[in-house]
Amino acid sequence: MNYEQALEKLAGAGQEHVLGYYDTLTTEQKETLLAEIEATDFKVLSSLKDRKDGDDRGVITPLAAMQLSQIREKEKEFRAKGLEAIRQGKVGAVLLAGGMGTRLGSDAPKGVYNIGITKDVYIFQRLIENLMDVVEEAEAFIPLYVMTSDKNHEATVSFLKEHDFFGYREEFVTFFMQEMAPACDYEGRVYMEEPWKISTSPNGNGGWYSSMFKWGVAQKAMEDGVELLNVFAVDNVLQRIADPCFVGAVIENNCAVGAKVVRKCAPDEKIGVICLEDGRPSIVEYYELTDELMNAKDENGDPAYSFGVILNYLFRIADLEKIRERNLPLHVVEKKIPHLDKDGRKVKPEEPNGYKFEQLVLDMIHELDSCLPFEIERNKEFAPIKNKTGIDSVESARRLCGENGIAL
Ligand code: UTP
Secondary structure, three states: OOHHHHHHHHHHOOOHHHHOOHHHOOHHHHHHHHHHHHHOOHHHHHHHOOOOOOOOOOOEEOOOOEOHHHHHHHHHHHHHHHHHHHHOOOEEEEEEOOOOOHHHOOOOOHHHOEOOOOOOOEHHHHHHHHHHHHHHHHOOOOOEEEEEOOOOHHHHHHHHHHOHHHHOOHHHEEEEEOOEEEOEOOOOOEOEEEOOEEOEEEOOHHHHHHHHHHOOHHHHHHHOOOOEEEEEEOOEOOOOOOOHHHHHHHHHHOOOEEEEEEEOOOOOOOOOEEEEEOOEEEEEOHHHOOHHHHHOEOOOOOEOOOEEEEEEEEEEHHHHHHHOOOOOOOEEEEEOOOEEOOOOOEEOOOOOOEEEEEOOOHHHHHHOOOEEEEEOOHHHHOOEOOEOOOOOEHHHHHHHHHHOOOOO
């Protein structure tokens, strides 16, 4: 793309200021900027104007979860089925590690955060140790696909290499990168990070499968016989990955996707709840949960919307393929966005100063025909690290690791 073409593209999106520093740049920087303008999808910015306030939801009704007592009854059968699928190489795991982890306040990838007390215990290490439990039980390695972003790819790959993948066999680990989206101020003007670089941020965790496909990683997985992908977040240091019992339950119930869920600890807990929307599986975010839904009861008199998702899903690739080309909704999120001020000085804001645009994995659930919510024991499998202190923090995760006999 040359200067004129770039200007035309920017003018169409009302973003001509992106070329404001052009005359001051070196030849190499000019090329970098023109290539970025060519690659950037400025259409996401129009979602600011089209923004709806969550009142466009369909009819919400309960979706029954498979509860712990039901799981225990069939645990042996599920586990055997899950282990069989793992041994046959049908199960892969996808670690979503492209996020910025801004709430934790570290510039490094979240997975390299050390939660140890008397020794080093990194978040990545905890996840791999959890996965190794299954590898040992199944006596078979599970392909692990790691999604990174432009902001943390190098740091993630080199950290895992330096630590010999914490004992995981390197040939079973594949990296791929997610897409980026421009970030803008409250008026919709994209910020500049450098005179030759637009401020961008990872475009949310919802694009994981299309990125996996773009990188040829999904095709390779299918060629290798992988049929099910367990997608999980980087921050839950207690989660079971490729849990044979969960895998077996999803296979036996023949669902397009399984979702690990926890019983909410309070009606207003900040966690998305699983439900049906217009008869299809869906997730209502905590801030969309009306008082009516919060207090609704099912036919047994129990709270109807009491199971929250923890970002641990088992997707069937055949069903993902059917929805790969579909556009997921874009969520506009208020964030702190580092940028250049009008005098070209770098600013690292203390407070949110604009928007970034994200697609979310939870919106994929609504695109699929059937979902099995699968209850887990909260204190044994749910220790997310979002913040340094308080709820869902390094502190709470350390306490839960202690309760589960994990030495830190
Ligand atoms: P969060 O919603 O906690 O976002 O991600 P985050 O970016 O990590 O953290 P904050 O909000 O800035 O503090 C949930 C999971 O989705 C991944 C994260 O790495 C985490 O595993 N994620 C999030 C991505 O892979 N890409 C994204 O663009 C966003």
